[in-house]
Amino acid sequence: MFRVSVILVAAGSGTRMGGVPKQFLHLGSMTVVEHSIHTFAQIPSVAEIIVVTKEEEISRMKSLLDEYNEVIPIKVTAGGSTRQESVARGVEACGQEITHVAIHDAARPLVRRKDVEHVFADALEYRAATLGIVSKDTIKVVHHGIIDETPQRSTLYLTQTPQVFEIVLYRRAMKFAALHEFDFTDDCQLVEAIGVPVHMTPGDYRNMKLTTPEDIAVAQALLEEEERKSSRMRIGHGYDVHRLVEGRKLILGGVEISHTVGLLGHSDADVLVHAVMDALLGAAALGDIGQHFPDTDPAFAGADSIKLLEYVCALLAKQGYHVGNIDATIIAQKPKLAEFLPQMREKIATACKVGLDAVNIKATTEEKLGFTGEERGIAAHAIVLIES
Numbered sequence: 001m002f003r004v005s006v007i008l009v010a011a012g013s014g015t016r017m018g019g020v021p022k023q024f025l026h027l028g029s030m031t032v033v034e035h036s037i038h039t040f041a042q043i044p045s046v047a048e049i050i051v052v053t054k055e056e057e058i059s060r061m062k063s064l065l066d067e068y069n070e071v072i073p074i075k076v077t078a079g080g081s082t083r084q085e086s087v088a089r090g091v092e093a094c095g096q097e098i099t100h101v102a103i104h105d106a107a108r109p110l111v112r113r114k115d116v117e118h119v120f121a122d123a124l125e126y127r128a129a130t131l132g133i134v135s136k137d138t139i140k141v142v143h144h145g146i147i148d149e150t151p152q153r154s155t156l157y158l159t160q161t162p163q164v165f166e167i168v169l170y171r172r173a174m175k176f177a178a179l180h181e182f183d184f185t186d187d188c189q190l191v192e193a194i195g196v197p198v199h200m201t202p203g204d205y206r207n208m209k210l211t212t213p214e215d216i217a218v219a220q221a222l223l224e225e226e227e228r229k230s231s232r233m234r235i236g237h238g239y240d241v242h243r244l245v246e247g248r249k250l251i252l253g254g255v256e257i258s259h260t261v262g263l264l265g266h267s268d269a270d271v272l273v274h275a276v277m278d279a280l281l282g283a284a285a286l287g288d289i290g291q292h293f294p295d296t297d298p299a300f301a302g303a304d305s306i307k308l309l310e311y312v313c314a315l316l317a318k319q320g321y322h323v324g325n326i327d328a329t330i331i332a333q334k335p336k337l338a339e340f341l342p343q344m345r346e347k348i349a350t351a352c353k354v355g356l357d358a359v360n361i362k363a364t365t366e367e368k369l370g371f372t373g374e375e376r377g378i379a380a381h382a383i384v385l386i387e388s
């Protein structure tokens with residue numbers, strides 16, 4: 001069994017950042033500490049996350065992270081005056097059934113899931129493992145301003161986190177360090193001190209530690225690049241036709257239009273909204289409105305199509321998509337629709353939770369040709385772009 005407790009150390013003072021508590025800084029759409037929570041919470045072997053923070057920041061941290069408890073158990077505990085002490089407090093808070101601890105700097109918000117999974121696998125195999133990267137620069141050992149030694153660069157790694165250990169092993173190393181009053185800058189050193197080999201897992205240069213103010217701009221740029229790479233754009237097309245008959249309302253784009261005839265259908269027969277929904281479903285590869293709202297289902301008899309559009313947008317949101325833009329055309333000989341187009345645009349934009357500039361509605365006739373020209377029906381086409 002492999003059950004990991006992630007100890008997220010966030011009790012530092014941020015001295016080199018100018019005294020700013022780095023864990024609460026905003027990076028992209030969330031705070032620094034939340035980035036790591038998001039990444040670790042996706043990994044099935046993570047049983048809990050223990051956030052170690054300053055005593056006086058416990059309640060702020062708890063309220064910030066409260067909602068994540070629905071996804072993963074989160075404990076918040078007080079840190080110490082050194083990093084090593086903070087880690088020790090986190091280890092004390094670990095649950096009974098835990099087999100491994102993964103110690104991670106909250107100040108490393110850009111760690112990637114695949115690297116975490118890699119170091120977890122190595123810790124399972126070797127008992128102790130850390131992420132690290134080969135030094136790009138030649139490193140010198142300097143004493144009193146004079147180079148003493150130049151270690152061979154290929155052997156030099158910059159250590160990152162998470163650093164992952166069997167919990168029994170790490171507890172033993174903690175006792176040894178306490179006995180000898182060691183104060184180390186990383187967690188591997190405790191295990192190295194008891195003579196147990198620690199495996200080096202190749203990491204990624206992007207897993208940087210936010211330490212000084214210029215690191216924020218670099219992290220921001222890396223995050224934006226990551227988001228750009230993972231963003232998806234898809235297009236979809238929708239087409240619908242309804243017959244015009246006497247005794248029915250004419251509803252287009254959620255707007256009721258006074259006319260001698262109206263559109264026939266199981267729902268309110270809003271042909272424009274139907275074309276838009278089909279385009280959205282098509283873009284997300286979610287089928288068509290016939291599958292989602294069958295015309296044999298009494299639940300949809302007389303349904304308000306704008307409400308159905310809201311439902312379709314919610315379905316897309318579940319898949320991580322939002323509407324980029326919509327362009328639609330109504331094909332009708334009569335009535336004249338120009339004056340109603342702004343209202344239709346507004347209704348559709350509201351249902352899709354987008355700005356007005358994301359929706360364009362046009363109307364055209366077919367010069368009295370065909371079924372629309374002969375006023376036997378109204379058709380609509382829609383093209384949409386969705387984004388994630």
Ligand SMILES: Nc1ccn([C@@H]2O[C@H](COP(=O)(O)OP(=O)(O)OP(=O)(O)O)[C@@H](O)[C@H]2O)c(=O)n1
Nearest residue numbers: 009010011012013014015016081082086106107
């Ligand atoms: N007593 C401490 C010191 C550090 N840390 C944590 O250890 C990580 C790495 O430390 P560092 O980047 O040095 O953070 P600070 O100690 O805040 O920075 P500084 O040294 O500039 O004060 C950070 O996530 C920090 O919050 C901690 O939990 N408890």
Ligand SMILES: C[C@](O)(CO)[C@H](O)COP(=O)(O)O
Nearest residue numbers: 083105159160161185186187
């Ligand atoms: C653990 C660490 O991130 C490995 O590089 C680093 O040693 C932490 O050092 P800090 O001085 O607490 O930032």
